[in-house]
Amino acid sequence: MLKNKKGFIGIIILSILFIGILFYFQNNKKMNYKKVLENQNYDIVYDKLKTEKDQVPYININNNIIKNINKEIDSLYQYYLIYSPNGFHYQYNISDDILSIIITASVIQPESTHYDILYKSYNIDLNTIKPLKNEEILKKYNITEEKMKYYLSNKFLNYYNDLIKQKYFTEEECNFKCFLENKNVENILEDNNYYINHGHLELYKYFNIFTDYQEENYFNEESFHFVIT
Numbered sequence: 642m643l644k645n646k647k648g649f650i651g652i653i654i655l656s657i658l659f660i661g662i663l664f665y666f667q668n669n670k671k672m673n674y675k676k677v678l679e680n681q682n683y684d685i686v687y688d689k690l691k692t693e694k695d696q697v698p699y700i701n702i703n704n705n706i707i708k709n710i711n712k713e714i715d716s717l718y719q720y721y722l723i724y725s726p727n728g729f730h731y732q733y734n735i736s737d738d739i740l741s742i743i744i745t746a747s748v749i750q751p752e753s754t755h756y757d758i759l760y761k762s763y764n765i766d767l768n769t770i771k772p773l774k775n776e777e778i779l780k781k782y783n784i785t786e787e788k789m790k791y792y793l794s795n796k797f798l799n800y801y802n803d804l805i806k807q808k809y810f811t812e813e814e815c816n817f818k819c820f821l822e823n824k825n826v827e828n829i830l831e832d833n834n835y836y837i838n839h840g841h842l843e844l845y846k847y848f849n850i851f852t853d854y855q856e857e858n859y860f861n862e863e864s865f866h867f868v869i870t
Contacts (some may be wrong), residue, residue, distance in 0.1 A: 674767065676704045678702065678708075685740065698733065700742070729747075744761045745759070779841070797824070798817065804856065809854045809855065824848040825847075840868045845867075
């Protein structure tokens with residue numbers, strides 16, 4: 642009886658060890674990205690064009706959806722070339738089989754006299770070769786749209802309070818609602834470009850900094866970069 646009990650316990654322990662080992666390898670295996678490459682001589686993302694100030698990415702995956710994304714990137718670059726180019730570049734990273742790319746470009750919009758920053762991100766599940774929507778990215782990090790809205794509202798409120806403290810304007814001159822309207826972020830969840838950087842979720846969000854209060858002297862390019870996790 643005692644031997645049977647010990648044998649049963651031994652089987653349970655071995656089963657737990659087997660499941661643990663299986664779980665470990667399932668969650669730590671690395672995808673063989675060579676399988677999806679369009680051109681084996683290049684990395685999964687490489688420079689289609691590179692000059693002293695411009696760096697245009699090409700996603701090296703043989704897939705119709707990716708071909709359309711590459712065309713979109715080309716169109717973005719052509720648009721940038723029209724409007725007084727001042728630097729077009731990108732970063733990319735692979736985290737948990739998700740390819741993430743963030744493109745940054747400085748442009749002068751029509752009828753404008755100053756540079757704006759254009760951001761565009763792409764997040765691609767390399768297992769399905771499908772782009773991830775913003776809602777899917779937030780879900781991956783267990784972040785609801787309400788939480789993101791709260792997070793960003795607080796970030797902008799901090800900017801607002803600091804600008805008042807530094808006497809750029811008074812609360813009477815421009816309340817928080819006025820401030821957000823001046824920034825063109827009435828809907829704070831629009832125009833959000835998520836970038837997954839070594840497993841961390843980051844957000845690039847451009848907003849207007851050129852107002853009657855000379856706020857361009859307060860903000861810089863880092864002001865548009867938010868580290869979420």
